[in-house]
Amino acid sequence: MLEKPNKLRVALISGGVIGAVSGIPGISLINCCCCAGVWLGGLLAMYLYKQQFAEGMPPLESSDALILGLMSGVVGAFVSTVLSVLILVVLGPVEAEFLRSIFEKVLDRLAEEGNLPGDMLDQLKEQLEQSIKDSAQVSGILGGLFITLIVYPIFAMLGALLGYAFFRPKTPPQTTPAQ
Amino acid sequence: MNTSKRIYLVFLFLVTLWCAGIMLAPLVKAFGHGASSILYSLYSPICHQIDQRSLHLAGEKLGVCARCSSIYGSFLIALLIYPLIQRLGSPLLPKRWWLSVAVVPMLIDVTLNITGIYPSTIETRAVTGIFFGAILPLYLVPPLLEGFSQLWHRLTLRGGLFYARKAEQT
Numbered sequence: 001m002l003e004k005p006n007k008l009r010v011a012l013i014s015g016g017v018i019g020a021v022s023g024i025p026g027i028s029l030i031n032c033c034c035c036a037g038v039w040l041g042g043l044l045a046m047y048l049y050k051q052q053f054a055e056g057m058p059p060l061e062s063s064d065a066l067i068l069g070l071m072s073g074v075v076g077a078f079v080s081t082v083l084s085v086l087i088l089v090v091l092g093p094v095e096a097e098f099l100r101s102i103f104e105k106v107l108d109r110l111a112e113e114g115n116l117p118g119d120m121l122d123q124l125k126e127q128l129e130q131s132i133k134d135s136a137q138v139s140g141i142l143g144g145l146f147i148t149l150i151v152y153p154i155f156a157m158l159g160a161l162l163g164y165a166f167f168r169p170k171t172p173p174q175t176t177p178a179q
Numbered sequence: 180m181n182t183s184k185r186i187y188l189v190f191l192f193l194v195t196l197w198c199a200g201i202m203l204a205p206l207v208k209a210f211g212h213g214a215s216s217i218l219y220s221l222y223s224p225i226c227h228q229i230d231q232r233s234l235h236l237a238g239e240k241l242g243v244c245a246r247c248s249s250i251y252g253s254f255l256i257a258l259l260i261y262p263l264i265q266r267l268g269s270p271l272l273p274k275r276w277w278l279s280v281a282v283v284p285m286l287i288d289v290t291l292n293i294t295g296i297y298p299s300t301i302e303t304r305a306v307t308g309i310f311f312g313a314i315l316p317l318y319l320v321p322p323l324l325e326g327f328s329q330l331w332h333r334l335t336l337r338g339g340l341f342y343a344r345k346a347e348q349t
Contacts, residue, residue, distance in 0.1 A: 032244075065322060110231075151221075
C-alpha cells in the first residue's frame with residue numbers, strides 16, 4: 001500500500017501564505033477578523049494536501065488536519081516575523097505609521113465631537129507612540145514571535161479542521177473505537 | 180470516561196480560558212494592574228482592539244472587538260451545549276451549506292461597511308458574530324475529537340510497542 005503524501009511541502013506552502021498574509025502591511029489587516037488569514041491558510045493546507053492523494057493511498061484523516069494545521073501555523077509564525085522584520089529594515093515601520101494615521105484620525109474626531117477630554121487624547125497618543133516604538137525593538141519582535149507561535153498554530157489547526165469538514169471523503173474512515 | 184469525552188473537556192477548558200482572558204483584560208486594567216497589557220497583547224495579533232468597536236466591562240474595552248467577542252462567546256456557549264445536540268465521538272457533520280448560511284450575514288455586514296453603503300454598528304457586528312460562532316462547533320468538534328483520538332491511539336500504540344520491545348530485550 002502506498003504511503004500518504006508528504007505534509008512538509010504543503011505546510012511550507014500554506015505556512016508561507018499565512019506568513020505573507022500576516023506579514024505584509026495592509027493585507028495583514030485581514031487577521032483583525034479573528035485571525036481570518038490564518039484560518040484560510042489552514043483551509044488552504046487541507047485543500048492542497050487533499051489534491052496530492054492518489055488511488056491506493058490510505059484515506060485522509062482528521063489527525064492529518066491537526067498535524068498539517070500545526071505545522072502550517074508554526075511555519076506561518078516564523079515567515080510572518082521574518083517578513084515583518086525585513087519590511088521594517090527596508091521600508092521602516094510602514095504598517096505602524098498606517099495604523100497610527102488611522103488611530104490619530106479617530107482620536108482627533110472624538111476630541112472634536114467632545115467625547116474625549118484633551119488630557120486623555122494626549123495620553124492615548126503617547127501610548128500609541130510607545131507601542132510603535134516597542135514594535136520596532138528586538139524585545140517587541142521576539143514577544144510578537146512568541147505570541148504568534150502560540151496563536152497561529154491554534155487557528156491554523158482550526159482552519160485545517162474546517163477544511164477537513166469540507167474536503168473529507170464522502171465515507172469517513174473507520175475511527176479508533178472509544179476506550 | 181472515554182477518550183472523546185476527555186478531549187472534549189480539555190478543549191472546553193481551553194476555550195473557557197481563552198474567553199476568560201478576554202473578560203479578564205478589562206477587569207485587570209480597571210484595577211490598575213500592569214498585567215492587563217500582557218493580556219491585551221496576547222489578543223492583539225488576532226484583533227484590531229479598537230475601543231469604539233469593542234464591548235466594555237468596568238469602563239474598559241474587552242480583550243477583543245465586539246465581533247470577535249460575539250464569535251468566541253457564542254462558540255463557548257454552543258460548545259457547552261454540544262453534547263446535548265450530538266453524541267461525543269460521532270463523526271456526523273451538518274450539511275456544508277449551513278456554514279455558508281452562517282458566514283454570509285457577517286460577510287454582508289463587513290462588505291457593506293467597507294464599501295460605505297451601510298456602516299456596521301456594534302449590534303450588527305455582535306448579531307452576525309453570534310450566528311457564525313454558534314454554528315462553528317458543529318463543524319469543528321467532530322473532526323477535532325476524531326483527530327486527537329487517532330493521535331492518542333497512535334501514541335499509546337507506539338508507547339506500548341516501545342515498552343514491549345524493551346521488555347523483550349531485557
